[in-house]
Amino acid sequence: MAPKVLVSDKLSETAVQIFRDRGIEVDFEPGLGKDKDRLLEVIGQYDGLAIRSATKVTDKILAAADNLKVIGRAGIGVDNVDIPAASQKGVIVMNTPFGNSITTAEHAIAMMFAVARQIPEASASTHAGKWEKSKFMGVELTGKTLGVIGAGNIGSIVIARALGLRMKVIAYDPFLSEERAAELGCRKVELDELYAQSEFITFHVPLTDKTRNIMSREAIAKLKPGVRIVNCARGGLVDEAALAEALKEGRVAGAAFDVFAEEPATENPLFNLPNVVVTPHLGAATTEAQENVALQVAEQMSDYLLTGAVSNALNTPSVTAEEAKVMGPWLKLAEHLGSFIGQMTDEPIEAVNVLYDGMVAEMNLNALNGAVVAGMMRASNPEVNMVSAPIIAKERGIDISRTTQEQTGVFEAYIKVTMKTAQRQRSVAGTVFSDGKPRFIQIKGINIDAEVGEHMLYSTNEDRAGIIGTLGRVLGENGVNIANFTLGRAEKGSDAIALLYVDEAVTPDVVGKLQDSGVFNAVRPLRFHT
Numbered sequence: 001m002a003p004k005v006l007v008s009d010k011l012s013e014t015a016v017q018i019f020r021d022r023g024i025e026v027d028f029e030p031g032l033g034k035d036k037d038r039l040l041e042v043i044g045q046y047d048g049l050a051i052r053s054a055t056k057v058t059d060k061i062l063a064a065a066d067n068l069k070v071i072g073r074a075g076i077g078v079d080n081v082d083i084p085a086a087s088q089k090g091v092i093v094m095n096t097p098f099g100n101s102i103t104t105a106e107h108a109i110a111m112m113f114a115v116a117r118q119i120p121e122a123s124a125s126t127h128a129g130k131w132e133k134s135k136f137m138g139v140e141l142t143g144k145t146l147g148v149i150g151a152g153n154i155g156s157i158v159i160a161r162a163l164g165l166r167m168k169v170i171a172y173d174p175f176l177s178e179e180r181a182a183e184l185g186c187r188k189v190e191l192d193e194l195y196a197q198s199e200f201i202t203f204h205v206p207l208t209d210k211t212r213n214i215m216s217r218e219a220i221a222k223l224k225p226g227v228r229i230v231n232c233a234r235g236g237l238v239d240e241a242a243l244a245e246a247l248k249e250g251r252v253a254g255a256a257f258d259v260f261a262e263e264p265a266t267e268n269p270l271f272n273l274p275n276v277v278v279t280p281h282l283g284a285a286t287t288e289a290q291e292n293v294a295l296q297v298a299e300q301m302s303d304y305l306l307t308g309a310v311s312n313a314l315n316t317p318s319v320t321a322e323e324a325k326v327m328g329p330w331l332k333l334a335e336h337l338g339s340f341i342g343q344m345t346d347e348p349i350e351a352v353n354v355l356y357d358g359m360v361a362e363m364n365l366n367a368l369n370g371a372v373v374a375g376m377m378r379a380s381n382p383e384v385n386m387v388s389a390p391i392i393a394k395e396r397g398i399d400i401s402r403t404t405q406e407q408t409g410v411f412e413a414y415i416k417v418t419m420k421t422a423q424r425q426r427s428v429a430g431t432v433f434s435d436g437k438p439r440f441i442q443i444k445g446i447n448i449d450a451e452v453g454e455h456m457l458y459s460t461n462e463d464r465a466g467i468i469g470t471l472g473r474v475l476g477e478n479g480v481n482i483a484n485f486t487l488g489r490a491e492k493g494s495d496a497i498a499l500l501y502v503d504e505a506v507t508p509d510v511v512g513k514l515q516d517s518g519v520f521n522a523v524r525p526l527r528f529h530t
Contacts, residue, residue: 002024004027005025005046005047005048005301006027006029006050007029008030008032008033008054009030009054010030010054011030011050012294012295014291015295018295018298018299019298023306024302024306027046036061039061040061044065044067045067047068047305048070048305049071050301051072052075053077057071057080058085068089069092070093071091073297074096074099074290075100076097076099078314092304094304094310094312096292096296096297099293100283103283103286103288107279107282109162111232111277112146113141118254141200142166145167145169145199146167146169146198147172148162148186149204150203150233151186152204153395156395158204167200169186170187170198171186171189172189172190172194174348174380175377175380175396176396177397178348180395196222196223196224199227200227208382210380227253228256229252231257232256232283233259235263243270253275255276255277257270257277327364329432329437333431333452334375336528337375337415337416338417339376339378339379340375340526341419344426344526347421351399351419352372352376352417352419352420353401353402354368354415355403355415359412359413369390373390373400377389415429416442427442427445428442429443437452439452445490447488448488448497450486451501453502454530455526456528457471457498457523458524459524460497460520460522461498461519462496463492463494463496467520471485471514478507480503480506481502485500505525
């Protein structure tokens with residue numbers, strides 16, 4: 001029986017025809033995604049679901065999707081898909097991460113021009129029969145300093161376009177190396193310096209715990225007077241109420257926003273201000289981009305449903321079905337090792353080496369390397385997948401290498417990830433035991449045996465008495481239950497570490513209490529997608 005796909009949002013007829021041409025039965029109902037009850041009623045009939053942003057794939061929808069094998073999102077953002085629920089259900093979630101990059105970058109440049117020259121207000125005034133030439137005095141972009149927050153795929157395109165406009169470009173990105181910045185033609189700076197020097201600022205980062213409210217009220221107070229702010233990335237990056245106040249006071253000269261903290265945005269503190277340009281999330285809204293991502297998602301879904309090939313998946317690696325049977329636990333381990341490195345590192349990563357020892361060295365190392373890099377980069381960009389992660393890492397100047405060797409030591413196989421920054425080198429190793437569960441076996445050269453849990457706590461200290469007691473007391477007093485406790489040290493009286501598997505997330509307040517105890521060199525909560 002031929003696979004059956006539902007297209008519940010607006011995709012091009014050409015994309016729909018791709019399914020038909022490849023022998024897949026397809027129902028094209030572009031308005032169905034907005035009817036939650038009807039979608040819930042019919043979803044059980046389908047092997048695949050092709051969507052844009054209108055369809056909300058909730059855990060309730062997934063619970064009813066008894067035959068669903070793949071969800072394809074034509075575009076990059078998957079906020080409208082419950083990925084953990086899809087993973088639990090065994091449904092692959094794919095996106096098209098690079099199909100609308102140029103379009104989004106061009107919209108940011110267009111918005112920059114619009115706010116610099118007050119084009120929307122001047123257009124409305126002229127349409128109204130007025131001729132207020134002296135009212136709309138703008139500024140040139142040439143020679144101005146543009147601060148780019150996020151120098152990944154879209155940000156790098158914006159940088160290239162801005163340099164073509166003869167702007168001076170500075171950039172902030174935790175993963176941007178000095179070498180990659182030089183290649184792009186910009187200067188790498190810290191966030192406070194970017195805020196203080198930029199005459200225009202544009203955002204090109206995803207919304208994560210680290211980037212949420214990255215331009216806070218406090219940050220707005222640090223901005224160079226007369227700056228203009230452009231956000232075509234994600235709502236929630238900027239404190240919109242605080243920015244509105246700064247615009248009214250004249251400390252910020254203008255703003256151009258395509259995205260908002262609450263969407264659809266029918267009201268917002270930025271609305272109806274004379275020096276603000278707003279558009280309804282049009283970043284990817286060009287004919288070319290919409291066609292590109294539609295065609296890509298149709299091809300990807302068809303490949304998977306007909307041959308089992310996986311590409312641009314957010315919740316599964318790009319491997320064959322045969323490889324997945326053997327590699328599954330090792331792929332999970334590789335992701336955990338990368339995630340550990342990513343969560344432990346705040347400065348730009350220059351290089352990563354992955355060592356494969358024993359039988360794991362004979363596996364699909366491209367997929368394993370992809371899992372390591374994806375785990376590492378998801379700490380700052382949850383939209384990264386195992387296909388796009390190595391590409392993004394390369395764009396940011398991170399040297400990814402791998403080494404293989406025959407079995408050494410007591411383990412049949414293990415993976416070791418070593419990360420290098422300008423300031424330090426850090427390593428973590430792990431293996432998979434016979435029960436199929438990943439374990440951390442070494443951190444900073446110190447041998448341990450730690451089960452991986454969703455919530456963990458890592459600490460370093462000088463080896464001395466009382467560490468276990470302090471950890472147990474502070475966590476216990478704050479209601480954090482310890483599931484597993486692992487200690488290790490280099491040698492008596494030297495560096496020591498602790499890695500705890502706990503039942504719930506350790507809050508910043510509890511971390512602060514541990515740090516204030518005076519016995520730890522560092523304390524960091526970790527989270528792993530188990």
